[in-house]
Amino acid sequence: MSFELIILGSSSALPTSKRSTAAHLLNMNERFFLIDCGEGTQIQLRRFRLSPARINHIFISHLHGDHVFGLFGMISSLGLMGRKAILNLYGPTALEEMIRVHLGFSGTLPFELRFHVAQEKQVIYQDSKTEVIPVRLKHRAETFGYLFREKPRLLNVDKAKIEEYGLGVADIKNIKEGRDHLLEDGTVVPNASLTLPPIRQRSYAYISDTAYLPGIAEQIRGVDLLFHEATFLEKDLGLANQTLHSTARQAALVAKAAGAGKLLLGHFSTRYKSDELFLEEARAEFPESVAVNDGDRFTVEQRRVQRD
Amino acid sequence: MSFELIILGSSSALPTSKRSTAAHLLNMNERFFLIDCGEGTQIQLRRFRLSPARINHIFISHLHGDHVFGLFGMISSLGLMGRKAILNLYGPTALEEMIRVHLGFSGTLPFELRFHVAQEKQVIYQDSKTEVIPVRLKHRAETFGYLFREKPRLLNVDKAKIEEYGLGVADIKNIKEGRDHLLEDGTVVPNASLTLPPIRQRSYAYISDTAYLPGIAEQIRGVDLLFHEATFLEKDLGLANQTLHSTARQAALVAKAAGAGKLLLGHFSTRYKSDELFLEEARAEFPESVAVNDGDRFTVEQRRVQRD
Numbered sequence: 001m002s003f004e005l006i007i008l009g010s011s012s013a014l015p016t017s018k019r020s021t022a023a024h025l026l027n028m029n030e031r032f033f034l035i036d037c038g039e040g041t042q043i044q045l046r047r048f049r050l051s052p053a054r055i056n057h058i059f060i061s062h063l064h065g066d067h068v069f070g071l072f073g074m075i076s077s078l079g080l081m082g083r084k085a086i087l088n089l090y091g092p093t094a095l096e097e098m099i100r101v102h103l104g105f106s107g108t109l110p111f112e113l114r115f116h117v118a119q120e121k122q123v124i125y126q127d128s129k130t131e132v133i134p135v136r137l138k139h140r141a142e143t144f145g146y147l148f149r150e151k152p153r154l155l156n157v158d159k160a161k162i163e164e165y166g167l168g169v170a171d172i173k174n175i176k177e178g179r180d181h182l183l184e185d186g187t188v189v190p191n192a193s194l195t196l197p198p199i200r201q202r203s204y205a206y207i208s209d210t211a212y213l214p215g216i217a218e219q220i221r222g223v224d225l226l227f228h229e230a231t232f233l234e235k236d237l238g239l240a241n242q243t244l245h246s247t248a249r250q251a252a253l254v255a256k257a258a259g260a261g262k263l264l265l266g267h268f269s270t271r272y273k274s275d276e277l278f279l280e281e282a283r284a285e286f287p288e289s290v291a292v293n294d295g296d297r298f299t300v301e302q303r304r305v306q307r308d
Numbered sequence: 309m310s311f312e313l314i315i316l317g318s319s320s321a322l323p324t325s326k327r328s329t330a331a332h333l334l335n336m337n338e339r340f341f342l343i344d345c346g347e348g349t350q351i352q353l354r355r356f357r358l359s360p361a362r363i364n365h366i367f368i369s370h371l372h373g374d375h376v377f378g379l380f381g382m383i384s385s386l387g388l389m390g391r392k393a394i395l396n397l398y399g400p401t402a403l404e405e406m407i408r409v410h411l412g413f414s415g416t417l418p419f420e421l422r423f424h425v426a427q428e429k430q431v432i433y434q435d436s437k438t439e440v441i442p443v444r445l446k447h448r449a450e451t452f453g454y455l456f457r458e459k460p461r462l463l464n465v466d467k468a469k470i471e472e473y474g475l476g477v478a479d480i481k482n483i484k485e486g487r488d489h490l491l492e493d494g495t496v497v498p499n500a501s502l503t504l505p506p507i508r509q510r511s512y513a514y515i516s517d518t519a520y521l522p523g524i525a526e527q528i529r530g531v532d533l534l535f536h537e538a539t540f541l542e543k544d545l546g547l548a549n550q551t552l553h554s555t556a557r558q559a560a561l562v563a564k565a566a567g568a569g570k571l572l573l574g575h576f577s578t579r580y581k582s583d584e585l586f587l588e589e590a591r592a593e594f595p596e597s598v599a600v601n602d603g604d605r606f607t608v609e610q611r612r613v614q615r616d
Contacts, residue, residue, distance in 0.1 A: 013388050017354045039381040040348045046325045065384040065414050073347040076373040080321050098413050105406050106373050
């Protein structure tokens with residue numbers, strides 16, 4: 001059961017020779033979620049040998065070009081490749097108008113586009129294993145981050161206990177759902193003694209672009225992987241405030257407050273020559289910080305909760 | 309005095325890991341003309357270390373995505389880089405509407421966009437050294453090729469002759485413009501005996517996308533470099549006819565009829581694994597054929613006409 005994030009583009013507004021504009025691909029149990037789609041995203045997918053045909057869901061944070069200019073080419077290419085499956089697009093209200101106007105110039109598609117408008121904290125996507133929840137951000141256009149997380153799973157019943165207590169189908173169903181087991185003599189066998197420790201729900205939060213918003217930590221508490229934009233360094237805090245972007249230190253403060261597993265930093269302004277200073281600044285607040293590059297992959301392993 | 313063509317993107321509709329979508333950069337005497345602007349063109353410019361800031365004129369053949377989806381990002385990035393100079397855009401009628409609608413989503417620019425509508429055989433751009441003439445093509449949208457050529461230059465007067473005939477400023481001006489010289493005794497000294505052989509006018513024709521149009525050979529007669537789309541091989545002539553594209557053989561027939569110096573083939577359909585068959589097919593009709601790749605550069609040297 002895979003949980004892998006692939007960085008397709010890690011630049012801010014201007015692409016560089018090494019960094020493409022914003023796009024992440026998240027593989028959750030072989031469902032592929034594309035998150036933002038800057039210019040060249042379809043080319044990055046090919047470069048990293050990832051199939052655009054497997055993407056059925058695209059989440060857009062906001063309509064600034066470096067997050068969305070790759071959508072037209074992506075949609076157009078999927079049409080040329082003969083796609084038939086519905087393509088779902090999630091994002092701010094104006095996304096549908098932008099895409100529809102655009103398609104007016106390039107003709108009909110052989111597949112349906114289905115639009116879903118993001119609303120703060122309202123589940124925008126779910127299937128049996130996964131749910132996605134928008135996080136309202138503060139930027140110069142309507143902007144959402146997204147929290148991707150696994151749904152809780154049924155517990156695994158310890159096979160030895162099935163025999164020991166002679167558990168039937170109905171008993172097992174109850175225990176899988178977390179209930180304790182009542183013996184005929186009235187003794188209660190606690191659920192935890194009948195089941196394996198539960199499997200942790202893995203999660204990824206994509207936070208870009210935004211002014212410093214300490215309040216979002218609550219919404220993404222315990223997230224395994226947190227991508228948080230870090231356009232500026234703290235010495236340019238004035239610029240960050242003015243353009244509604246964050247500094248590396250602010251990103252780290254959010255990661256710390258959220259108790260994140262790992263902080264991924266990106267969206268660095270091209271005014272800085274290297275990402276070393278971003279790392280140094282973030283690690284002072286949150287040691288588990290990394291600066292991402294195009295092509296980087298981050299995996300969250302499946303593991304069970306530690307029981308005392 | 310440079311005359312260099314740089315291939316930025318050589319794919320057809322679908323970009324591949326090796327080929328970006330359509331874009332050529334032509335450097336004529338340090339004026340930089342961008343011709344078509346498929347997705348990722350700004351990234352290709354950076355990759356080949358070419359400055360987008362030096363481009364003041366962009367020519368668009370037609371509004372299919374693989375020729376125009378890079379314009380939004382290019383324009384947006386030029387704005388972010390603080391451009392002040394006018395950016396001139398040349399193309400079919402609907403180009404302005406497409407761009408204006410788009411800019412409505414992404415805010416104001418710090419520079420002016422100036423649109424120029426292409427019309428068949430009407431000079432669409434000129435300066436003291438250069439002129440550009442649209443070539444009407446036949447495709448599924450309104451489409452133009454473009455012929456870029458140097459204007460004729462004034463002749464260079466042979467310095468030895470100035471002394472020999474005691475030529476004055478007015479005489480020299482007349483001779484530079486091609487007139488013969490009349491001596492006081494009535495003798496006519498032919499212009500050719502007073503001047504160096506004239507410098508050839510160099511030219512480049514960009515022909516994409518189009519059904520086979522033998523008639524365009526007349527309009528681009530004697531062109532030094534001819535890029536002609538070759539989406540299909542002759543074995544798929546039916547597909548070429550149906551989609552209004554050309555085969556490699558048809559491109560070669562145009563080059564032969566035009567007496568071109570060199571034929572550059574590109575825009576190959578991704579259905580073919582290699583460009584070898586395109587080359588073979590074209591060279592049977594026109595030996596000076598090459599298949600282009602992203603990053604290829606083609607130079608036309610300045611030289612004088614051979615006088616008998």
